[in-house]
Amino acid sequence: MTSLNAELRAFYEARQQQIPAEVRQVMHRAGQELADSGQVDRALTVGDRAPRFRLPSATGQTVALDDLIAECPVVLTFYRGAWCPYCNIALRALQQHHTDITARDARLVAVSPQIPDESLSLAEKHSLTFDVLSDVGSDTAKQYGLAFDLPDDLAAVYDKLGFDLQRVNDGHPRTIPLPATYVIDRDGVIRWAFVNTDYTTRAEPSDIITALDALS
Numbered sequence: 001m002t003s004l005n006a007e008l009r010a011f012y013e014a015r016q017q018q019i020p021a022e023v024r025q026v027m028h029r030a031g032q033e034l035a036d037s038g039q040v041d042r043a044l045t046v047g048d049r050a051p052r053f054r055l056p057s058a059t060g061q062t063v064a065l066d067d068l069i070a071e072c073p074v075v076l077t078f079y080r081g082a083w084c085p086y087c088n089i090a091l092r093a094l095q096q097h098h099t100d101i102t103a104r105d106a107r108l109v110a111v112s113p114q115i116p117d118e119s120l121s122l123a124e125k126h127s128l129t130f131d132v133l134s135d136v137g138s139d140t141a142k143q144y145g146l147a148f149d150l151p152d153d154l155a156a157v158y159d160k161l162g163f164d165l166q167r168v169n170d171g172h173p174r175t176i177p178l179p180a181t182y183v184i185d186r187d188g189v190i191r192w193a194f195v196n197t198d199y200t201t202r203a204e205p206s207d208i209i210t211a212l213d214a215l216s
Contacts (some may be wrong), residue, residue, distance in 0.1 A: 051143035058119035141177035
């Protein structure tokens with residue numbers, strides 16, 4: 001099976017040929033500025049306590065971290081939204097490994113700043129069988145040190161591409177999270193972490209499985 005990041009890299013290289021040079025330049029500059037900002041170093045990491053949250057799921061339930069870890073370890077993944085093709089690829093890869101995660105008595109939840117209706121459309125489109133939660137306003141992402149604001153020129157590019165973040169993020173169009181995945185144990189401690197400013201790179205499902213195996 002092709003690794004997730006190999007699939008993401010192939011998609012990135014194919015997509016670059018379709019994007020105008022001036023747009024690529026804006027995206028590259030914004031990515032470099034974010035990488036240089038030190039945001040990754042401010043994000044929570046292994047050994048930190050996971051901030052508690054209560055967030056609505058795509059199906060209208062309220063999901064609380066305390067309730068989850070009372071039963072089992074949690075794989076918590078943050079993604080930018082259904083408008084991001086790299087997020088879609090990553091979520092599909094997690095779905096393909098969902099049975100492996102649940103076989104290790106762990107619960108997978110995905111969090112984005114989208115409204116629940118967008119999360120529901122995403123879950124239905126990709127037949128996701130794990131909870132997809134809405135962190136409108138990115139308050140939870142902020143607690144994990146992941147939230148950042150898009151620069152003006154990149155926000156304008158996203159508008160031109162028709163992403164409509166004003167609507168899907170319910171009036172918070174500029175604030176999105178870094179892609180990140182955490183394995184949280186039943187004591188609420190982060191035991192494994194992946195955080196990257198590069199949205200074209202994501203946690204490998206096989207690494208998540210290895211991290212869960214290390215908990216036992």
